[in-house]
Amino acid sequence: MPEQRVQRTIHKKSSSSGRGALFKTTTWILIVICASCSSFYIGAFAGIAASGGQNNNNTAADHKLNANNNNNNQIDDKELQRRAEELADQKLKLLTSSHKLQELCNKHMCSNNPADQKPHGSKEVHKLFPRPLNHFANGLVRVSKDDIMSTFDFGVPPNPHSAGKDALILYNTAKALPNDRYLAAAANLNGYTALPFTNATTATENCDSLNVVFTDIPGGMRQCFALIGGQYQSYHVQRWMRRADNRNGLNKEEPLKLSSRGHTGGGREEFPAPKGREVAEHQEVLKSYLNEVKGIKSRLMSVLKRMNSKQVVVMTCNHGQSELLMNFVCSSRAKGFDLSNVLLFPTDVETKELAEGLGLTTFYEEKLMASVPKTEAEIYGDIFFTKIMFAKIVCVQLVNELGYDLLFMDVDIVWYRNPIDYFMNKSLPQFDIYFQDDGSRQERYAPYSANSGFYFVRANPRTQHLFRHLLYSGDLLNAWNSHQQVLIALLAEYNSLMGLKVKVFAKETELFPGGWLYHRQKNEMKRIMKGESNLYIFHMSWTENKRNKLNFFQQIGQWYVQETCIGKHYNDIVGGDSTVSLSTHCCLAEPVVICHYRDKPSKIPCNDSPYLDKKRGKPFW
Numbered sequence: 001m002p003e004q005r006v007q008r009t010i011h012k013k014s015s016s017s018g019r020g021a022l023f024k025t026t027t028w029i030l031i032v033i034c035a036s037c038s039s040f041y042i043g044a045f046a047g048i049a050a051s052g053g054q055n056n057n058n059t060a061a062d063h064k065l066n067a068n069n070n071n072n073n074q075i076d077d078k079e080l081q082r083r084a085e086e087l088a089d090q091k092l093k094l095l096t097s098s099h100k101l102q103e104l105c106n107k108h109m110c111s112n113n114p115a116d117q118k119p120h121g122s123k124e125v126h127k128l129f130p131r132p133l134n135h136f137a138n139g140l141v142r143v144s145k146d147d148i149m150s151t152f153d154f155g156v157p158p159n160p161h162s163a164g165k166d167a168l169i170l171y172n173t174a175k176a177l178p179n180d181r182y183l184a185a186a187a188n189l190n191g192y193t194a195l196p197f198t199n200a201t202t203a204t205e206n207c208d209s210l211n212v213v214f215t216d217i218p219g220g221m222r223q224c225f226a227l228i229g230g231q232y233q234s235y236h237v238q239r240w241m242r243r244a245d246n247r248n249g250l251n252k253e254e255p256l257k258l259s260s261r262g263h264t265g266g267g268r269e270e271f272p273a274p275k276g277r278e279v280a281e282h283q284e285v286l287k288s289y290l291n292e293v294k295g296i297k298s299r300l301m302s303v304l305k306r307m308n309s310k311q312v313v314v315m316t317c318n319h320g321q322s323e324l325l326m327n328f329v330c331s332s333r334a335k336g337f338d339l340s341n342v343l344l345f346p347t348d349v350e351t352k353e354l355a356e357g358l359g360l361t362t363f364y365e366e367k368l369m370a371s372v373p374k375t376e377a378e379i380y381g382d383i384f385f386t387k388i389m390f391a392k393i394v395c396v397q398l399v400n401e402l403g404y405d406l407l408f409m410d411v412d413i414v415w416y417r418n419p420i421d422y423f424m425n426k427s428l429p430q431f432d433i434y435f436q437d438d439g440s441r442q443e444r445y446a447p448y449s450a451n452s453g454f455y456f457v458r459a460n461p462r463t464q465h466l467f468r469h470l471l472y473s474g475d476l477l478n479a480w481n482s483h484q485q486v487l488i489a490l491l492a493e494y495n496s497l498m499g500l501k502v503k504v505f506a507k508e509t510e511l512f513p514g515g516w517l518y519h520r521q522k523n524e525m526k527r528i529m530k531g532e533s534n535l536y537i538f539h540m541s542w543t544e545n546k547r548n549k550l551n552f553f554q555q556i557g558q559w560y561v562q563e564t565c566i567g568k569h570y571n572d573i574v575g576g577d578s579t580v581s582l583s584t585h586c587c588l589a590e591p592v593v594i595c596h597y598r599d600k601p602s603k604i605p606c607n608d609s610p611y612l613d614k615k616r617g618k619p620f621w
Contacts, residue, residue, distance in 0.1 A: 128195075134174075138174045140195055142197045143203050157449060179205060218443050219265040272480075277478075282477070288370070289394065296368065300398055311420055314345070318374050320375040321411050326561050327553060327561050331560040333583060349364070349366075354582065368394065393477075394471060400457055406457050409453070409537075410453035413539045423456045431503035435455040436504075438450060438507075439507045439515065439542065440516070449488070454539050462499070510527075513535055514542065516541075529556065555606065556603055561588065597611060599612055
């Protein structure tokens with residue numbers, strides 16, 4: 001994106017501007033010493049010359065007195081030179097004393113610790129990595145975290161609170177060290193007393209490959225890293241914890257034991273293996289898919305060809321969520337968006353009729369969707385929620401498998417601008433898959449925290465294999481009660497295994513905001529309410545149930561559905577007249593704005609409404 005490129009240029013300039021002087025400490029010390037000595041010599045001889053000049057202007061009496069003094073205390077030029085050299089030697093010893101050298105080092109990023117200095121008289125050069133480590137460690141440099149994250153777009157959402165923080169680059173071989181010989185020497189403390197700092201481009205200029213590890217301190221845990229060289233290369237991290245075999249969490253009295261990355265300090269296991277019932281349910285659903293998939297693909301391809309669009313907006317919905325689907329369609333039509341490239345996978349006949357009544361293209365396979373309930377989930381992660389997630393997986397997998405780029409969207413989204421335009425921009429950095437940032441930083445969503453309700457996928461062998469694997473992993477979906485959690489685990493694996501390029505937009509970006517921003521970022525929400533934001537969509541995620549989603553949309557002025565159409569079947573709305581458009585009956589030309597909670601974002605002040613958070617709520621306006 002253009003704004004990212006500008007930022008990257010700024011980082012490179014700022015990082016490289018002071019590069020040369022930061023690590024050439026010895027050179028600068030010598031310059032200071034030489035300058036000091038030269039200044040002393042010049043001053044001494046200037047004084048002698050000045051003294052001689054003054055004597056030429058003395059009176060005759062003065063000459064007589066000087067002659068008498070010279071007879072008693074004659075000092076020739078050689079003696080003056082000897083004294084000057086003696087004083088210069090004293091000055092040089094003062095400048096090169098350990099105290100003075102340390103003072104100079106302090107000004108040039110050297111260590112303040114006297115213990116880091118070489119022993120007096122020692123010819124041995126202190127190195128950071130002694131010979132027993134040189135089979136995998138030959139240097140270490142610091143780079144700005146912001147600099148390396150902008151130089152290389154790793155795809156993970158950046159932590160915005162990283163100003164002044166550095167990252168480390170470890171060199172496995174001396175051949176990978178930077179070309180600058182002073183920097184290369186300082187990288188192993190070869191005569192230097194502090195780790196050198198440089199920019200990311202210079203630090204990696206000789207790296208044929210760069211293995212990247214992202215780390216934090218989960219739950220304040222006393223975490224350590226063991227780097228073991230001379231072993232078969234591994235691209236995974238083993239995790240060991242001091243814990244009992246039961247679920248009581250960390251116990252410092254226990255030995256370190258091999259642990260899942262899903263083990264939390266409190267004793268939870270976020271990644272349990274699926275059990276018999278969870279496996280059996282998945283196998284039944286998968287059997288239906290495999291038995292029907294050939295015919296399904298043929299029928300779906302016919303629908304996609306009729307749509308005549310290279311990029312498809314894919315959605316799925318059951319009748320319990322149909323009001324949110326109607327709001328997406330009504331709000332989009334009111335704003336003038338073309339929905340001819342939207343393909344809905346309804347999970348029941350009732351939703352199919354409503355969608356077609358609104359003018360959407362649908363693809364309905366009764367056998368495939370038989371396991372999906374018609375009612376909405378009461379809360380996130382309940383049994384209805386989990387079963388509905390299968391529909392979210394299969395609709396993306398089928399369209400992607402047939403070679404179409406697609407944007408998948410949940411139905412609790414409204415458009416401010418058409419997001420397809422953003423993803424078709426040729427200046428956009430090329431990734432295989434782009435996600436909205438969920439905002440949650442729970443360990444089970446690491447390292448991406450990708451929101452599985454809004455993402456764009458490019459059709460290629462990597463993404464096709466990813467979504468086949470996701471489809472075949474339905475037993476994990478049943479065990480973990482989270483489509484998002486399974487998908488992120490596979491993203492991390494495929495990023496490593498096949499080089500799948502994953503991009504998650506930072507949650508702070510104004511382009512694709514969601515529930516995190518709605519509940520946590522009051523100032524940014526006020527900008528949206530005032531029409532000052534540059535957003536493409538708003539995703540009402542991070543919301544407990546459908547009722548709250550409706551209330552929040554009504555409060556921010558993004559609800560476009562007539563009350564008489566909510567929770568109704570198609571025939572109940574049109575009275576049996578199939579020639580009537582649902583848009584005429586159900587869609588509003590202007591949004592309805594209704595206050596519900598004073599402590600939640602709203603288009604207008606809602607200070608007469610109750611608090612949603614009765615303990616900690618504060619008025620939005």
